[in-house]
Amino acid sequence: MRVSTVFSSSILTAALLGSCLTPATAQEQVLNLYSARHYQTDEALYANFTKNTGIRINRVDTDDAGLLARLKSEGAASPADVILLVDAARLWQAEEEGLFQAVKSARLEERIPAQLRAKPSDKGSAWFGLSTRARVIVYNKQTVKKDDVLNYQDLGNPKNKGRLCTRSGSHPYNLSLFGSVYEHMGAEATEAWLKGMVANMARAPKGGDTDQIKAVASGECGVAISNTYYLARMMRSEKPEDRDAMEKIAVVFPNQQSWGTHINIAGGAVARHAKNRDNAIKFLEYLSSNEAQAYFANGNNEWPAVTGVRLSNAALESFGNFKSETIPIATVGANQPLVQKMLDRVGYK
Structure with missing residues (x-):
């Protein structure tokens, strides 16, 4: 501190x-x-x-x-x-x-x-x-097809078994994402989705968003979720290892054909x-x-x-335009106690 x-x-x-x-x-x-x-x-x-x-x-x-x-x-x-x-x-x-x-x-x-x-x-x-920042899907270009990770729902699909890495499910960044999905899908479907995510984990949740990006680049994981500003930071980095990692991954702004990407x-x-x-x-x-x-x-x-x-930020501008969700962010925050109970029930650490 x-x-x-x-x-x-x-x-x-x-x-x-x-x-x-x-x-x-x-x-x-x-x-x-x-x-x-x-x-x-x-x-x-x-x-x-x-x-x-x-x-x-x-x-x-x-x-x-x-x-x-x-x-x-x-x-x-x-x-x-x-x-x-x-x-x-x-x-x-x-x-x-x-x-x-x-x-x-x-x-x-x-x-x-x-x-x-x-x-x-x-x-x-x-x-x-x-x-604002978007919570997006990151995937390894060599081992995962883009069509397998076009939507948040795909993170809980058995086709991605053994591929997923995330930080703690109870971290506020994830609680907000899950609160958004809850608003769109309802309680039963959201809990089933979270259970599917647990089943798809390549490793126990740990680290921050940058750690997930690097794990995807190294091949330890195939798929992860991250806030966009972590990706833009690595894109602007002068460290060779960060630039090398960004060459190995690709980014999806999820749910472009439905409710839009979580903000x-x-x-x-x-x-x-x-x-x-x-x-x-x-x-x-x-x-x-x-x-x-x-x-x-x-x-x-x-x-x-x-x-x-x-803007005067080439990294942000490289993401281009995308469809974002329109539900009030206050509603997303208010859903966090409900999704935390779901995380406890499905064993999402």
């Missing part, structure tokens, strides 16, 4: 955390950011926000689970103003646990498509998707006990600007949530 200089990494209690904040002068504006985005390219986002607004950012960086645990333990004493998380399942969970407050912002409502926001209430939306988000929210609420809203609005949206795309290989933003 990396913690900015204004927070001590040895903080044990919310009270101590509050006392470690760098005092602000009467004129100085601050924003306390809790971020699960561990991407170096985001540094420019934060620097430009401060340059444009004069608002200094104090930041805590750790993973999603760590941030949520910290927010719950801190309670009303939490200094957090904005929370950035990297998956719809986690955003839904945090909203359910009362860690966000609803925000009414005409700019955010205009810029962020309704599909990529929490369900609105009379007080506004609790969170907003800020960037997930990274998003942000105003913390429930934000002390600098106005600054928090300004920051989220800034992240919806064309300038910030371009950083998400060009720096971290994510598609902008805002339509019409010009």
